[in-house]
Amino acid sequence: MTMNIDIKVVTNAKKREIMTAGSALKVKLTSLPIDGRANEELIEYLSAFFHIRKSDIKIIRGAKERNKVVALSVDDATFRACLDEKAKVATG
Numbered sequence: 289m290t291m292n293i294d295i296k297v298v299t300n301a302k303k304r305e306i307m308t309a310g311s312a313l314k315v316k317l318t319s320l321p322i323d324g325r326a327n328e329e330l331i332e333y334l335s336a337f338f339h340i341r342k343s344d345i346k347i348i349r350g351a352k353e354r355n356k357v358v359a360l361s362v363d364d365a366t367f368r369a370c371l372d373e374k375a376k377v378a379t380g
Contacts, residue, residue, distance in 0.1 A: 290361050291364065293359075296315070298315070298317065300318070308371065340361060
């Protein structure tokens with residue numbers, strides 16, 4: 289199953305982080321948006337976060353913009369479980 293997710297990317301952050309921002313995700317990345325490095329880091333980070341292969345992630349819209357639409361091959365239950373697990377870790 290493929291989900292399309294709206295993502296706002298913040299580059300040049302001190303550390304990587306994913307948080308919800310309304311119906312979208314806000315992802316902080318450490319790399320600069322030069323030569324596609326931030327997009328590569330985004331795909332690597334999403335792959336690790338949602339436990340899916342990098343080939344299961346596609347940037348559909350916004351490859352050269354801060355606001356992106358990304359297709360993830362993950363079901364809704366797994367998507368929510370990963371976000372919930374992150375929230376549990378953040379709140380301690």
